[in-house]
Amino acid sequence: MISLVKRPQPSKTWVVATPILAVIVTMILGGLLFAAMGKDPFVAIRTIFWDPLFNPDFAAYSRPQLLVKAAPLILIAIGLSLGFKAGIWNIGAEGQYIIGAITGASVGLAFYPMEAWYIFPLMVIAGALGGFLWGLIPALCKTKFNAPEILVSLMLVYFAEQIMISVSLGALRNPEGNGFPGSRNLAQYASSANPELIAGTGAHWGVMAAFAAVVAAYVLLSKHMLGFQIRVTGESTRAAGFAGINANRLIIFCLGTSGALAGLAGLFEVTGPAGQITTSFNTGYGFTAIIVAFLGRLNPIGILLAGLLLALTFIGGELAQFMLSLPSASIQVFQGMLLMTLLAMDIFVNYKVVWRKKEAV
Amino acid sequence: MTELLKLQGLTKAYPGVIANDDVGFSIAKGEVHALLGENGAGKSTLVKMIYGLTKPDSGTMTLHGETYVPTSPQAARAAGVAMVFQHFSLFEALNVAENVALGMENPPKMKDLAKSIRDVSQAYGLPLDPDRTVGDLSAGERQRVEIIRCLLQDPKLLIMDEPTSVLTPQEVEILFKTLRQLQSEGTSILYISHKLEEIRSLCDGATILRLGKVVGTCDPRTTSARDMAELMVGETLHIPTRDAKTSGAELLAIKDLNYAPKNPFGTRLKNLSLTVHAGEVLGIGGVAGNGQDELLSVLSGEARAQTGTVTLEGKEISKLGPNARRALGLLAAPEERLGHAAAPNMSLIENTALTAIIRKDLSKNSFINWTKTENFANDIIATFDVRTPSATAAARSLSGGNLQKFVIGREVMQDPKVLVVNQPTWGVDASAAASIRQALLDLAAGGAAVICISQDLDELMEISDHFAALNEGRLSTPRAAKGLSIDEIGLMMGGSDTASNTQTTEGVPA
Numbered sequence: 001m002i003s004l005v006k007r008p009q010p011s012k013t014w015v016v017a018t019p020i021l022a023v024i025v026t027m028i029l030g031g032l033l034f035a036a037m038g039k040d041p042f043v044a045i046r047t048i049f050w051d052p053l054f055n056p057d058f059a060a061y062s063r064p065q066l067l068v069k070a071a072p073l074i075l076i077a078i079g080l081s082l083g084f085k086a087g088i089w090n091i092g093a094e095g096q097y098i099i100g101a102i103t104g105a106s107v108g109l110a111f112y113p114m115e116a117w118y119i120f121p122l123m124v125i126a127g128a129l130g131g132f133l134w135g136l137i138p139a140l141c142k143t144k145f146n147a148p149e150i151l152v153s154l155m156l157v158y159f160a161e162q163i164m165i166s167v168s169l170g171a172l173r174n175p176e177g178n179g180f181p182g183s184r185n186l187a188q189y190a191s192s193a194n195p196e197l198i199a200g201t202g203a204h205w206g207v208m209a210a211f212a213a214v215v216a217a218y219v220l221l222s223k224h225m226l227g228f229q230i231r232v233t234g235e236s237t238r239a240a241g242f243a244g245i246n247a248n249r250l251i252i253f254c255l256g257t258s259g260a261l262a263g264l265a266g267l268f269e270v271t272g273p274a275g276q277i278t279t280s281f282n283t284g285y286g287f288t289a290i291i292v293a294f295l296g297r298l299n300p301i302g303i304l305l306a307g308l309l310l311a312l313t314f315i316g317g318e319l320a321q322f323m324l325s326l327p328s329a330s331i332q333v334f335q336g337m338l339l340m341t342l343l344a345m346d347i348f349v350n351y352k353v354v355w356r357k358k359e360a361v
Numbered sequence: 362m363t364e365l366l367k368l369q370g371l372t373k374a375y376p377g378v379i380a381n382d383d384v385g386f387s388i389a390k391g392e393v394h395a396l397l398g399e400n401g402a403g404k405s406t407l408v409k410m411i412y413g414l415t416k417p418d419s420g421t422m423t424l425h426g427e428t429y430v431p432t433s434p435q436a437a438r439a440a441g442v443a444m445v446f447q448h449f450s451l452f453e454a455l456n457v458a459e460n461v462a463l464g465m466e467n468p469p470k471m472k473d474l475a476k477s478i479r480d481v482s483q484a485y486g487l488p489l490d491p492d493r494t495v496g497d498l499s500a501g502e503r504q505r506v507e508i509i510r511c512l513l514q515d516p517k518l519l520i521m522d523e524p525t526s527v528l529t530p531q532e533v534e535i536l537f538k539t540l541r542q543l544q545s546e547g548t549s550i551l552y553i554s555h556k557l558e559e560i561r562s563l564c565d566g567a568t569i570l571r572l573g574k575v576v577g578t579c580d581p582r583t584t585s586a587r588d589m590a591e592l593m594v595g596e597t598l599h600i601p602t603r604d605a606k607t608s609g610a611e612l613l614a615i616k617d618l619n620y621a622p623k624n625p626f627g628t629r630l631k632n633l634s635l636t637v638h639a640g641e642v643l644g645i646g647g648v649a650g651n652g653q654d655e656l657l658s659v660l661s662g663e664a665r666a667q668t669g670t671v672t673l674e675g676k677e678i679s680k681l682g683p684n685a686r687r688a689l690g691l692l693a694a695p696e697e698r699l700g701h702a703a704a705p706n707m708s709l710i711e712n713t714a715l716t717a718i719i720r721k722d723l724s725k726n727s728f729i730n731w732t733k734t735e736n737f738a739n740d741i742i743a744t745f746d747v748r749t750p751s752a753t754a755a756a757r758s759l760s761g762g763n764l765q766k767f768v769i770g771r772e773v774m775q776d777p778k779v780l781v782v783n784q785p786t787w788g789v790d791a792s793a794a795a796s797i798r799q800a801l802l803d804l805a806a807g808g809a810a811v812i813c814i815s816q817d818l819d820e821l822m823e824i825s826d827h828f829a830a831l832n833e834g835r836l837s838t839p840r841a842a843k844g845l846s847i848d849e850i851g852l853m854m855g856g857s858d859t860a861s862n863t864q865t866t867e868g869v870p871a
Contacts, residue, residue, distance in 0.1 A: 009755035010706060225727045228714060235704035241663045242693075242701055243715045244683030 004351040014348045015297060022295075022342040023309070029341070030334045039324055047323055048316030048334075062315050064202025068273050069314050072097070072265035074210040074307035076289035078217045079258030081298040085221070086233040088254045092138065092153030093262040094286025095160035096131040100263020101270040102167055103130025105183055105277050108192035109172060112184060119191040124205075124267060131263015132256050134160065139255035143248040149255065161282065168279045187275035194272035206268025210307075213261060217300040226253065262286060291339050310335070365390045365549045366411070366429070366518055371420035373406050379573050380406035381417070386568040386578065388518065393540065393550045395560040395581060397593055398570035404553050407570070408520050411551070412444045413437035424518075435466070441517035445507045445524060453496035460495055461510045481512050485539045500527035500650055501535075508539070519543065520551045525559055526816065529648055529855045537563055557586035557593075569593055609639025611674075612810040613660075613691065613779045618670040620659055628652040630659065631834045637779065637810035642801065643839060644825030645814045647854055652834040653814045654696065657783045660812070661693035662686040673779065687719045690778030694768050696787060696814075698761065702768045705757040709749065712756050713738040713771060720775040737774075745770030746796065762793035769797050773804050780804060783814040798824050818850060830854040 027049075031041030052062040076093045083090045090096075104127030111119045138152035167173075172183040186192040194204045221227035233240040233250055240247065265285065270277055292310050296302030317331035367387040373380050380403045388394045398404050409415045411422065413431030422429040424440055431437040434444075451460050458475045462468035469477075475491040482489040487505045495503060504524060511519055521540075525533045540550055540563060554560055560567060561581045569577045569592045577592040613636070620630040630652050637643045647653065658664040659671065662683035671679040673691050681689075695701045703712045714734050718724050723734045738752040745766040749759055756764055765785065772780055785801065786794035802824055805811045814831075815821050821828060822842060829839040830853035837853040 008758035223728050223731075225718070225724055225729055228711070228729055231711075232704055232707070232715065235706055236700045238697070238701045239704045239715065242661060242683060242695060244662065244685075244687070246682075 001355070003354050004347065005354050006351055007349075010349050011352075018345040018348055019295060019297065019302065019306070019342060022338065022345045025341045025345070026334070026338045029337050033330065033333065033337075034326065037326070037330060039326060044320055044324060044326065047320045048313060048331075050316075051323075052312060052315040052319055058319060062319065064196070064200060065315050066308065066311050067202040067207045068204070070307040070311035071204070071207040071210040072269055072285045073289050073292045073310060074304055075206065075213055075265040075268075076258070076262045076286055077292035077296065077303045077307060078210075078213040078300060079261030080289055081293045081296070081300070081303060082217065082220075082230055083254035083258050084234075084293055085298050086230040086250055086254055087237070088251055089150045090135065090138070090153050090255055090258045091150050091290065092135075092156045092160075092286070093258060093289055094282055094284065095153070095157035096134045096259040096262035097266035097269075097286045098157075098160040098164050098282050099134040099266070100127040100131035100260075101266030101274075101281060102164060102172070102277060103127055103263070104267035105186060105192075105270050106167075106172065108186055108189065108271070109184060111191065112189060115191045117191075120194070120271070123192055123271065124264065127263045127267025128260040129263070131266065132260040134263070135255045135257075135259015136252065139252045142251050142255075149251070153255070157286070164277065164281055165279045168277055168281075172277055174276075182278040183276045185275040186271045187273075192271055194268050204268060204272045206265060206272065209264055209268065211304075214300045214304045217303075221300065230254065262289075288335075291335070294339065295342055310338075313338070363390045364388075365392075365425065366551075367423045368407075368411075369421050369423075371407065371410060371417045371422070373410060373415065373417050381410075382573045384420070384570070384573070384575055386575065388549050388551060388566075390517075390549055391544055391547045392566055393544050393552055393564045395564040395567035396551060396553045396570065397557075397560060397567050397589065402570040402593075403573040404570055405522070406573075408444065408522060408551065408553060411437070411518075412442060412520060438514055438516075441515075442520065443511035443514055443516035443518070444520040445504065445511055445522065447522040447524075447526060449503050449507055451495045451503055451506060454494065456492055456494050457489060457498075457506050458491040460506055461491075461513065464510050465513075477513060478509055481509050485509075485512065485542055486535065487539055500648060501529070501532040504528070504536075508536075512543075516548060518549045518551060520553070522553045524552075525554065525556060527648055527650075529851065531851065531855050533559065557589050560589070561586060609641060609808065609810070611636055611638050613637050613812070614672045615659075616670055616672075618659065618666055620655060620664065620666055622655050622658075622664065628655055628834045630655050633834070633836045635812075635829065635836060635839060637812055639808050639810055640805055641826045642805045642811045642813060642824050644821035644828045644842060645812065645831060645836070646816070646818055646821050646828065646850065647831035649816055651831040652836075653783055653816075653831060655834070656831065656836075657693060657695055657781060657814060660691065660781045661695070662691075684719055687716065687775075690720075690776075691781070692716070692720075692772040692775060692777035692779070693781040694772050694783070694785065696783040698764050698768055699757055703756040703764060706755050708755060709742065709747075709752045709759075709767060710735045710738045712767070713741065713752075717771060717775055741767060741770040741774055744774060745800070762789040765789050766793055766797060769800060773800050777804070777809055779810045779812070781812045781814070784816065785813060786815075786817065786820060794820070828853075 027045050031045055034044040035041040051058055053059055076097065080090055080093055104123040107126040108119060108123045134156060137156060138149040141147035141152045142149045168181045168183065174182060174184045187194065194206065197203050221231065229245045229250060232243055233245060233247065237247065270281065274281055288310060292303055292306045295310065296306035313335055320326045321328055321331060364387050369385045371381050371384045384407060396404050396407065406415065410417050413433045413436050429440060431440065458471055458478055461478060462471065462474055468474060478489065478491040487509060489502060489505045489509060495506065504527060524536060528536060544550060552564055564581045567579050567581045568575055569589065571593065579589065581589065615633055615635050618630055618633040622629065628651060635643065659666050662681055662685065666679040668679050669677065673689050676689065678686055678689065699705045704715065710731065714723060714729055717737060718729065721737050723730050723737065735752055741747065742749060742752060747767045747770065748763045759767065769782065769785055782801065785797050789797065798820065801811050801813060813821065813824060825842040827839040828842040828845060830837045830850070832854060
């Protein structure tokens, strides 16, 4: 008979082991899925996980893509993880990402065609501020009216999307764009461009910001009072109240910070890889970052690795679609499997499996 | 008298502990049999086996002379064994009849059920209206719901697990009348308690458990409470003879406090006033749910009172938060250890930081000094003899007694001017309880004031200089603990300050 026995305290080994095990189980389940679709599972898994990095035919293009895709995921997920740790659920990072890109781009476009060193830093500040303010809306609704931040932040995504479409067609439309929707290309405007800093790596300013966020979050959570307050609140709101932690201030900090980081991610994207605000600027980083945050166990280092892993499945998934003509839906199922298996494996952190014979009477 | 239930050689082991070791006794038909023992003596395990919740490792039970092997509570009930638990399993949003129906396998129509509830409640002198919502009932009334739920099954054996722990002395009298009536009708009762006077006034026989073993049987009607207590704890009961201390300076004062809690099931504090002086222990008794949690939260700063109601050394603190109060020297230890006084999954080091950062100066520029925090955590562990592999162990991995020693130690070692504790020894084994009480006394001896909120009257009598009781959010006028009689205490707990011609309960503390 198999039974689960609760551990006296969470197992440190399993905290590390479960994500690795989850990846392996996902590969097996995904392989079965691909096999059921009539594809060679080994080739499919290799195409997703190995070819983007090491196949000489693709690596030159896809390897830099890894950091380009991982950076916004990590940047956003770091912000989300702060709130998630405290039980504050920002589901609307996608909206904060969009608004950050719009406010940042607006500042850059306002200076066009002037060239000056300070334009890009101003855009960075505007992007962070835009995301911060957008994140503050659910925070204030929560603290003033006790409105659930999950719903408010999620609804604001669709609101942000409408603003994005509106400005692509109106306020920010490129006057020299022959009437096509979309802003001027910021990547081609020297003062606002966010170029690759080290050739061949894909590392732009956003990648630097993502690494800085990982380090900052690590220090915040392990050493700083605020990080401690976040962790206590997530553990028990009553214990947090007893410790004198101001819940409202924490809600504002967590939603504001995650909004600002998502806004930054949007700004770095619009000034670099995307280049312009269009009607379809957002590609779901804000939602995928939720998976990254959990896959990384809400731990900054874990999120760094999870962001890279998920970016890899994106790039490899695209490659598999292209090379093996796998449908994109199957790649999404595969990514969903990853989260599901991780959540399922979670049980081993707090419980251990015991095999025992039937109890003697 | 004929034998109803006979237990022989019952043994049940859990990993690391033998909860019951070769336990055997028998209960006669119509007997009220007491099962006596301290917390952790194995009483709960034993009745769980009788009620079919766990299976014994070895040993036999016979009921009506036949082998009795209950595989589930349903089977136990079918055999005529019913149980009233210490913690009620009732839905607050449903009414009495609906709650009773939920526990039945084939509930009759609501109308018929309501009628039978009324009949039983009248027959046994337990007033209860089947249409009332359980959320509005007092603890005593909720217990009646549970008892009537059992009586509707017409049980041969009724198990009651510490039924009086939630009752006032006056409610206890009503319950005892009911139990005596049941006894006269031939129902046997297995009565679990560690309150000796109750057992002496109610029970015909007693089995005393200590550390899982039967250490004695006696006739409680002829055995003195002191003798039973000695069997139960294995040592002598101490009688407090201290004089009340009032000489110190006034430290904390509450004046005409009115407070409505946010929680709709909470208790409103009404016109509450008290003062404590340096070196004084003020004991606050009362049945659970009469405003204890609310009083603690108003003092800890988790809840804010109106301006001008709470002062510390003459300084107005009614609107200050927990950390501002800590800075001034007012510390607190709430009742709920896991999830209120400590964060369950966090280490003892982190749980030290929970309340000690300000007074022990454990941070600099908002960065926590974890080395210093760990040192202080280790100090607490060493001074208060907290049994744990290390300070990095999660709070929830500690036993209740050890975690409680840690929680109390964490506050005591911050040198408070005033310490407020709620149920400091609840669910704690005897030796840990004794050391916690001693720590509180030492703290007061050192010039601090201690407010101890507790439902354990023996504990309050042991450590208090002054005693008051909470009843429906009102606090009786504090009186010197020395010389108080159990009657006076009962009246204070029941909400009337002055003794008059009320019916008195039996017995005087040994």
